[in-house]
Amino acid sequence: MRKLAILTSGGDSQGMNTAIRTVAKAAMNKGWEVYGIRRGYKGMLDDDIFKLSPLDVAGLTGKGGTKLLTARLPEFKYPEVRAKAAENLKKRGIDQLVVIGGDGSFHGAHYLYEEHGIKTVGIPGTIDNDIAGTEQTIGFDTTLNIVSDFISKVSDTAKSHERTMFVEVMGRNCGDIALFGGVAAAANGILIPEVEWKIEDIENIVKRRRANGKNYNIIVVAEGVGNTHEIAKELATRMPELDIRVSVIGHMQRGGAPSANDRLLATKLGIAAVDILDKGEQAGVMVGIDRNNVSVHKLSYAWENYSSKNNKDFYDIAMMLSV
Numbered sequence: 497m498r499k500l501a502i503l504t505s506g507g508d509s510q511g512m513n514t515a516i517r518t519v520a521k522a523a524m525n526k527g528w529e530v531y532g533i534r535r536g537y538k539g540m541l542d543d544d545i546f547k548l549s550p551l552d553v554a555g556l557t558g559k560g561g562t563k564l565l566t567a568r569l570p571e572f573k574y575p576e577v578r579a580k581a582a583e584n585l586k587k588r589g590i591d592q593l594v595v596i597g598g599d600g601s602f603h604g605a606h607y608l609y610e611e612h613g614i615k616t617v618g619i620p621g622t623i624d625n626d627i628a629g630t631e632q633t634i635g636f637d638t639t640l641n642i643v644s645d646f647i648s649k650v651s652d653t654a655k656s657h658e659r660t661m662f663v664e665v666m667g668r669n670c671g672d673i674a675l676f677g678g679v680a681a682a683a684n685g686i687l688i689p690e691v692e693w694k695i696e697d698i699e700n701i702v703k704r705r706r707a708n709g710k711n712y713n714i715i716v717v718a719e720g721v722g723n724t725h726e727i728a729k730e731l732a733t734r735m736p737e738l739d740i741r742v743s744v745i746g747h748m749q750r751g752g753a754p755s756a757n758d759r760l761l762a763t764k765l766g767i768a769a770v771d772i773l774d775k776g777e778q779a780g781v782m783v784g785i786d787r788n789n790v791s792v793h794k795l796s797y798a799w800e801n802y803s804s805k806n807n808k809d810f811y812d813i814a815m816m817l818s819v
């Protein structure tokens with residue numbers, strides 16, 4: 497009997513549950529025995545591995561969070577830790593593993609395949625969209641909806657009070673949430689780690705908007721840029737006439753029901769992951785989406801080819817529209 501385990505690892509993202517459900521159902525449909533691992537690699541190490549029944553994965557499609565729980569395990573970078581974790585799969589006869597997570601999780605899956613022959617497939621699940629080999633990661637679309645809704649609401653009050661509002665968003669070292677969420681909500685300034693900026697740039701935007709009769713400003717800051725409160729202070733020093741506030745969205749960006757797009761993405765990629773394992777020709781790979789088709793790359797492609805997805809052109813468009 498073929499056996500497959502599923503885990504979610506790293507920061508959770510909306511749609512992880514959809515992916516769990518899809519992978520489990522597709523594998524059960526092939527007659528495989530399916531296992532869940534709690535808390536990602538931590539559960540694999542702690543032997544927290546249990547058989548999943550169809551009921552365990554029922555009703556998950558639209559649920560936020562991850563039913564399998566998640567964790568970060570920095571110790572997984574040590575070969576002896578991975579060996580101990582791999583042993584817990586092997587003793588059950590599990591030699592197939594689907595890992596739903598981000599860049600760090602893919603590193604773990606890569607080494608489990610290279611060192612222990614566990615047939616791994618990675619499904620990109622992170623709100624950050626910071627993985628090469630896929631145009632979008634699962635959760636990114638939902639987060640953009642949350643961020644653009646938040647910015648629109650903040651814009652209402654900024655207009656009423658004629659204020660300058662800084663909105664800090666997540667994304668680690670990637671500016672995609674800030675850039676695409678900012679454009680979707682017509683932000684006036686967007687600061688992302690991939691594009692150099694100076695405080696004078698914001699000052700100029702504010703001045704140009706003022707000349708156009710616009711006395712409020714929304715500046716979106718990706719967390720990877722630095723301390724938003726410090727940036728706001730710097731602007732306040734240069735333009736003391738401004739009434740400035742800072743809003744940090746925080747973890748609500750990772751919560752709530754996945755968007756329809758994230759559910760569909762998770763479903764497509766979940767099916768593809770099981771198909772790859774079923775064919776048995778490839779492992780140590782990730783699945784992604786490329787112009788609406790599923791793409792397959794080696795797991796290492798995710799970090800070796802990551803270059804912030806060349807957003808400079810789109811950034812210039814965003815800035816053109818900002819004033």
Ligand code: F6P
Pocket residue numbers: 507598622623624666667668719750
């Ligand atoms: O990787 C997802 C993410 O939400 C990042 O955007 C953010 O920097 C980080 O996780 C926050 O991590 P934690 O939930 O551990 O505070």
